[in-house]
Amino acid sequence: MKFGVVVFPGTWSDRDCGWVIDQVLGEQLQYLWHKDTDLKGCDCIILPGGFAYGDYLRTGAVARFAPIMEKVGEFADRGGLVWGICNGFQILCEAGLLPGALTRNASLEFRCEWTNLLVERNDLAFTSQCSDREVISVPISHGEGSYFADPATLSRLEQSGQVVFRYCDAKGDVVASANPNGSLHNIAGIVNKRGNVLGMMPHPERCSEAELGGTDGLKLFRSVAEAAMRVLVS
Amino acid sequence: MRVEEKEIDEKRLREVALTPEEYRVIVDQLQRQPNEVELGMLGVLWSEHCSYKTSKALLRRLPSSGAGVLQGPGENAGAIDVGQGWAAVFKIESHNHPSAIEPYQGAATGVGGIIRDVIAMGARPIALLDSLRFGPLPASRHHFEGVVAGIGGYGNCMGIPTVGGEVYFDDCYAQNPLVNAMCVGLVPVHRLMRARAEGTGNSLLLVGADTGRDGIHGASFASVELDEASSERRPAVQVGNPFLEKCLLEACMDLAHTDAVVAIQDLGAAGLTSSVAECAARVAGAGARIDVSLVPRREKGMTPYHVMLSESQERMLVVVERGREPEVAAIFQGWDLTSAVIGEVTDDGCLTVVDGRKEVARLPIPLLTEGAPLRRLTGIAPAARPSLDLDQLPPLVDPGATLLRLLASPNLSSRRGIFRRYDHMVGDSTVIAPGGDAAMLRIKGTHLGIAMTTDCNSRYCHLDPNLGAQLAVAEAARNIVATGARPLAVTDCLNLANPDRPEVYWELEETIAGLAHACRALDLPIVSGNVSLYNDASGSSPIHPTPVIGMIGLIDDYGRRLQAGLHNEGDFVLLVGSSHNDLGGSEYLKVEHDLVAGRPPALDLAREKATHKLMLEAAGADLLRSAHDCAEGGMLVALAECCMLGGVGVRCPALKPEAPVRVDSAFFGESPGRFIVSVLSRAMPEMQTLARRNRVEISLIGLTGGDVIEFEGQFRVSIAEMRQAWEGLI
Numbered sequence: 001m002k003f004g005v006v007v008f009p010g011t012w013s014d015r016d017c018g019w020v021i022d023q024v025l026g027e028q029l030q031y032l033w034h035k036d037t038d039l040k041g042c043d044c045i046i047l048p049g050g051f052a053y054g055d056y057l058r059t060g061a062v063a064r065f066a067p068i069m070e071k072v073g074e075f076a077d078r079g080g081l082v083w084g085i086c087n088g089f090q091i092l093c094e095a096g097l098l099p100g101a102l103t104r105n106a107s108l109e110f111r112c113e114w115t116n117l118l119v120e121r122n123d124l125a126f127t128s129q130c131s132d133r134e135v136i137s138v139p140i141s142h143g144e145g146s147y148f149a150d151p152a153t154l155s156r157l158e159q160s161g162q163v164v165f166r167y168c169d170a171k172g173d174v175v176a177s178a179n180p181n182g183s184l185h186n187i188a189g190i191v192n193k194r195g196n197v198l199g200m201m202p203h204p205e206r207c208s209e210a211e212l213g214g215t216d217g218l219k220l221f222r223s224v225a226e227a228a229m230r231v232l233v234s
Numbered sequence: 235m236r237v238e239e240k241e242i243d244e245k246r247l248r249e250v251a252l253t254p255e256e257y258r259v260i261v262d263q264l265q266r267q268p269n270e271v272e273l274g275m276l277g278v279l280w281s282e283h284c285s286y287k288t289s290k291a292l293l294r295r296l297p298s299s300g301a302g303v304l305q306g307p308g309e310n311a312g313a314i315d316v317g318q319g320w321a322a323v324f325k326i327e328s329h330n331h332p333s334a335i336e337p338y339q340g341a342a343t344g345v346g347g348i349i350r351d352v353i354a355m356g357a358r359p360i361a362l363l364d365s366l367r368f369g370p371l372p373a374s375r376h377h378f379e380g381v382v383a384g385i386g387g388y389g390n391c392m393g394i395p396t397v398g399g400e401v402y403f404d405d406c407y408a409q410n411p412l413v414n415a416m417c418v419g420l421v422p423v424h425r426l427m428r429a430r431a432e433g434t435g436n437s438l439l440l441v442g443a444d445t446g447r448d449g450i451h452g453a454s455f456a457s458v459e460l461d462e463a464s465s466e467r468r469p470a471v472q473v474g475n476p477f478l479e480k481c482l483l484e485a486c487m488d489l490a491h492t493d494a495v496v497a498i499q500d501l502g503a504a505g506l507t508s509s510v511a512e513c514a515a516r517v518a519g520a521g522a523r524i525d526v527s528l529v530p531r532r533e534k535g536m537t538p539y540h541v542m543l544s545e546s547q548e549r550m551l552v553v554v555e556r557g558r559e560p561e562v563a564a565i566f567q568g569w570d571l572t573s574a575v576i577g578e579v580t581d582d583g584c585l586t587v588v589d590g591r592k593e594v595a596r597l598p599i600p601l602l603t604e605g606a607p608l609r610r611l612t613g614i615a616p617a618a619r620p621s622l623d624l625d626q627l628p629p630l631v632d633p634g635a636t637l638l639r640l641l642a643s644p645n646l647s648s649r650r651g652i653f654r655r656y657d658h659m660v661g662d663s664t665v666i667a668p669g670g671d672a673a674m675l676r677i678k679g680t681h682l683g684i685a686m687t688t689d690c691n692s693r694y695c696h697l698d699p700n701l702g703a704q705l706a707v708a709e710a711a712r713n714i715v716a717t718g719a720r721p722l723a724v725t726d727c728l729n730l731a732n733p734d735r736p737e738v739y740w741e742l743e744e745t746i747a748g749l750a751h752a753c754r755a756l757d758l759p760i761v762s763g764n765v766s767l768y769n770d771a772s773g774s775s776p777i778h779p780t781p782v783i784g785m786i787g788l789i790d791d792y793g794r795r796l797q798a799g800l801h802n803e804g805d806f807v808l809l810v811g812s813s814h815n816d817l818g819g820s821e822y823l824k825v826e827h828d829l830v831a832g833r834p835p836a837l838d839l840a841r842e843k844a845t846h847k848l849m850l851e852a853a854g855a856d857l858l859r860s861a862h863d864c865a866e867g868g869m870l871v872a873l874a875e876c877c878m879l880g881g882v883g884v885r886c887p888a889l890k891p892e893a894p895v896r897v898d899s900a901f902f903g904e905s906p907g908r909f910i911v912s913v914l915s916r917a918m919p920e921m922q923t924l925a926r927r928n929r930v931e932i933s934l935i936g937l938t939g940g941d942v943i944e945f946e947g948q949f950r951v952s953i954a955e956m957r958q959a960w961e962g963l964i
Contacts, residue, residue: 009481009569012393016662019678049660051391054477110386112657141657143390206659211676211792213667 001228002028004042006072006088008063009034013049013085016205024208025221034066043228044081045072047088049141049203059102059144060090069095081125081224082197086142089189089199098192098199099157100149102142106182110143114213115180115202117188118168121161124191125227126198129219135172136216138202140180140188145201147183147190154184165189165200242267249451250277256607263601271539271587271595278451278504278543279511280606282767287606288733289765292746300759302722308516310354310429310500311419312761314723316788318680321423323357326365326416326688326727326784328766332471333413337380341413342388342474343547348417349392349479350500350550353486356427357419360661361675362389364399364415365688365727365782369408371644371964377411378964384474385415386655391476392483395664396656397673399688401964403644406696409774412766414727416784418686420677425490429499431513431520434581435556436496438510438522441566441573442482442549446532448472449505449545478548481569486550488565494558501549507542507602509551510577511585515603521584524577526594538587538594553579611733613740619697622818622832630898634949636826637874640867640902641960643825648878648961670798670879671716671863672787683792685719688784691866694834696778697819699741701834703748706783708842708906711756712863714787715846716909718796718853724753725784726763731776733767741779742767749781755839756846758785796853798862798910799880803939805859806915807876807884809869811845811908812931813891815899821866822902835904841930842907848928849909857917857924864908870901870943872910873935874956877943883953886936886945912938 003021007014014031022029030040034052039045052063063069069091076082076097084092092098105111117138119130130136149157157163165188169178179186181201189200204217242257250273252260260268260276268276282288298306304321305313311325329344345362352359364385368374389396394417421427431438449472489495499509506524514520526541536544552573554562559575566573580586585602587595598605630636640646653668665683666674672687689710695702711721726749733739753760770776789795800807817823818832852858860880864872877883891900899905913921925932936945944950 009484010391010477012480012660016660019662023678050393051477051480054391054475056477110390110655110657112390112659113654139659141390141659203659206662209662211665212659212662 001225002030002042004030004032004039004045006032006045006047006068007034008050008052008066010052010054011048011050013203013205017046017048020205020208020221024218025225027225032068034068037067037071039071039075044083044224045075047084047091049086049088052087052091059087060094063091064095073097076197079194079196083126084199085205086201086203089201090144092197092199097197098190099153100147102144102201103146103148104144105146111180112139112141113180114139116168116170116178117165117202118172118174120166121164121191124164124195126220126223127164128226129223133172135168135170136219137207137214138204138217139206140202142201146181147187149184157190160193162190162193163187164191164198250274251281252277256280259607263605269595271542272597274539274543275507275595275597276602278507279602284504284508285606286765288609288611288767289742291608292743295746295750296760297750297754298759298761300757303759303761304423304426306759306761307763310351312723312725313355313426314761315423316682316684318682319422320677321421321426322684322786323352323355323419323421324417324725324784324786325351325762326414326725326782327764328727328729329413329415330410330729330766330769333381334411336471337377338384338387339471339473341381341384343472344413344415345385345388346474346476346479346547347502348415349394350502352417352419353483354429354498354500355419355421356425357421358487359394359417359419360663361418361673361686362394362396362415363686363688363784364396365690366399366401367407367412367780368403369405370403374408381411381413382652382655388474388476390657392480393660395658395660397658397664397675398668398686401649401652402692404692404778406775406777409771410769410777412729412769412780414782416688416725418684418786427498429497429513430516431522431553431579432496432517433555434579436579437554437556437559437575438524438577438579439552439554439559439562439573440529440549440576441552441571443475443478443546444530444532445541445544446546447536447540447544450540450543472545472547475548481571482548482550485566485569485571492561492565494555494561496553496555499551501551503545505542505544511599511602513551513553514585514599519581519583521580521582521599522577523580523586523588525588525590527590528574528576530572530574538589542587611739612736613743614736615740616737620831624815624817624896627827630901632949633870633901634951636902637870637951638955638959640821640825640871641874641956642963643821644964645821646867646871647963650961651964665792666717666795666797671713674717674719674792674795676792681791681793683719683789683795685714685717685787685789687713688782689713690780690782692778692780693819693830695745695780697832698834699744699779700748701837702779703745703781704752704837705834705906706781707749707752707756707758708837709865710783710785711846714785715849716796716798716861716863717789718794719787719789720850721756721758721785721787723786724758724760726760727782728765729769729777729780729782730767731770738776745779745781752839756843794853796858796861798860798876800860800876800882800884800912800938801880802859803882805912805938806918807935807938808911808913808921809908809933809935810849810911810930813869813895813900813903813905813908815894815896816903816905817899820902820904822868822898835906837906844928845907845930848924848930851924852921855920857913857921858911859914860912862910864910866904868902868904869908874943876910877953878957878960881953882938883940883942884936884938885940888947889945
């Protein structure tokens with residue numbers, strides 16, 4: 001299993017994702033530079049967190065034009081696994097690989113804290129190691145993570161079950177007080193219709209070891225590794 | 235030969251912040267009048283901010299050597315050997331004046347500057363801490379919000395976690411907010427770099443941002459008192475670009491792949507002038523030649539004067555082996571960063587500046603960096619501070635109600651509202667997050683943990699600067715010890731008012747004496763630091779002496795780290811250390827009796843050291859389940875924090891201190907050298923043995939359990955009530 005981690009100038013979760021893949025999970029790691037035009041045989045492409053190109057215009061708005069993104073788009077079209085985390089989610093939305101947009105947090109402040117997520121889909125390559133409607137604990141760290149989509153898009157997402165993670169309380173109740181950023185419908189992560197492109201604001205790579213406060217994030221990395229194995233075996 | 239002294243315009247001298255006496259020294263040394271460019275260069279380098287002319291003689295008294303010191307003061311940052319081939323590089327620096335004028339950018343560029351200092355040592359920055367002081371809220375909200383947003387705006391974008399710091403509010407900071415930023419980095423010992431301009435003929439490469447007119451005279455501006463015209467100095471405050479600095483950081487890390495780089499130097503205060511002069515000054519006889527026409531510029535019409543004095547951010551000077559410039563330039567190019575060869579290292583001991591073919595300045599390096607005449611001022615002790623007569627103090631009526639009022643004091647309330655605006659997790663190394671005593675970062679690939687903290691109680695320093703400085707060192711060390719780590723070394727940021735006032739100079743002398751004494755007693759070398767004077771805006775009262783102590787510590791196995799919160803029921807809660815009638819300068823006096831009076835708590839450094847030893851032995855023997863140090867607010871506030879952080883309460887018998895200790899002192903007094911720890915009941919005999927052996931008093935406070943703090947017959951407060959008071963204020 002080979003994970004590709006894309007590095008834009010301004011990306012900073014690349015090394016954390018790399019650490020988890022290489023040192024915790026023990027899978028193959030390939031960094032991909034934003035100017036690369038080849039995905040180097042990776043089985044899953046991660047767009048990590050950070051401030052790609054400084055995010056001076058709109059988060060993710062410039063990164064979508066990077067040479068690597070054309071290849072990521074083609075890879076997704078062929079059914080390849082693409083996983084956008086934080087800034088990566090923002091880039092996927094800007095690139096049109098996922099619907100909607102991430103806007104400024106309702107608090108108007110940056111937020112770095114632990115959140116509880118209700119896993120609404122565990123039939124995906126990204127979540128197969130989670131149990132049905134499991135509550136996982138994953139930190140967020142963003143200033144622009146409030147998920148927004150127009151009403152039609154939102155109802156389409158809901159009807160087709162594309163909402164993967166929702167902010168919830170410790171018991172799994174999706175309540176306003178558990179929503180850290182004002183996201184519509186408490187949305188923390190969504191997947192495309194085909195189920196191969198996931199975007200999420202929380203950072204699973206920050207909670208894949210007990211000493212960092214939790215290991216729920218590792219379930220997502222393990223899910224992907226296992227999914228790739230299944231493909232290889234079949 | 236006596237040079238004819240042309241009348242020099244006093245106004246012009248004031249602009250470059252030089253005195254007529256200093257000007258005379260310059261003329262004497264040069265045997266000629268300096269030209270405009272030279273005058274500007276000397277002005278910034280002879281400013282207090284760069285030359286330390288007022289504090290230098292005193293600073294020599296600080297201990298700076300010791301086991302494990304790889305780099306003491308004089309470089310971009312200090313460095314300590316932490317074992318297994320790693321060096322920890324760290325420094326704290328002030329950005330007070332810019333933050334007073336332009337809080338967001340002032341704080342942001344303060345963070346940017348200290349990060350570059352660590353990068354220049356070849357280290358990857360792993361953590362940031364910020365020590366902040368403001369006037370009371372809500373009046374100072376503008377400063378507070380701007381500074382907190384600026385720190386987050388820069389650090390969050392850099393991908394460096396902001397893991398600690400402190401915030402205090404006091405009237406004396408209303409016009410003089412303090413922003414001290416500390417950065418800690420890691421580098422393999424064999425790759426630790428020094429910013430020395432070695433090798434005649436080697437090239438000087440300027441990389442990063444283009445040079446603009448921003449920040450000209452920033453160093454001089456930081457060396458005078460703020461006045462009403464200060465807001466006109468806004469152009470002297472630089473604007474930060476963290477994205478550019480992030481690229482600069484990664485490119486500098488990539489330089490480890492080549493051996494073509496001789497040195498890296500940050501461009502901070504006094505820009506190119508200072509960085510080139512400092513780099514050359516570190517090598518005997520070295521000089522440098524710079525061609526300003528080769529410096530990439532942001533705007534048109536800049537003169538050599540502007541180029542040499544610009545404080546444009548996100549720039550680094552790299553000394554490269556001659557002939558290997560393309561190799562290094564290619565690394566920066568990979569990050570879309572421009573670099574330009576702007577000059578070379580010489581062996582004539584002079585900084586020569588040319589503009590194309592025309593020489594525009596030529597000054598001896600020693601004159602620039604060491605030439606400023608040291609100022610020998612005389613300190614006079616100020617009028618005695620108000621004394622405290624404990625017998626006049628009304629007795630404590632309801633400790634529970636007092637506790638809730640103290641928890642709601644802005645100086646003691648929860649800092650979560652601040653640190654959740656900072657990314658404190660990026661890097662996957664934060665094993666103790668903000669909110670407890672010290673933060674801790676692991677060194678990946680090892681079991682080592684680096685604990686880090688900043689501390690200073692400036693109310694103590696106001697009442698007694700010498701003792702206050704000692705208490706700041708001891709308190710920082712306690713923060714480190716409370717995590718199970720051993721204190722290693724110190725970086726200090728001395729913030730004071732105008733030293734030309736004899737009583738302020740006295741405070742500076744006393745502060746440094748106290749610092750030196752405590753660091754010697756606790757075996758803590760001071761490996762880097764910064765002095766910020768003139769923190770007294772006209773019309774405002776001078777700030778309290780505020781010697782902020784940044785400290786790092788080491789734990790061999792971070793798996794054994796300790797945290798403050800009580801998580802288990804049925805554990806014994808102990809107070810380690812002795813309580814006395816230490817209410818002088820306490821938060822209790824201020825909040826309950828509106829008094830700032832008395833002497834700060836007496837400090838016995840030998841006893842302090844013994845207490846640390848006991849704590850580390852107990853931690854090493856796995857006896858402790860939690861540990862928290864007692865600081866402002868005393869034992870009861872510390873105990874309340876343990877309960878709130880862990881979510882478990884404590885039931886205690888009535889607290890009846892032995893005479894002459896008063897009940898209010900026992901609950902809220904701030905005697906140093908004390909910790910609240912929890913232990914398994916079966917660990918008690920061993921704890922007692924250790925305590926006896928180290929001659930440290932331990933006393934049983936109560937048993938963990940439930941969701942209240944209760945002292946039988948005295949008071950009972952629920953964790954929910956405490957949280958209500960403690961959280962959400964700032």
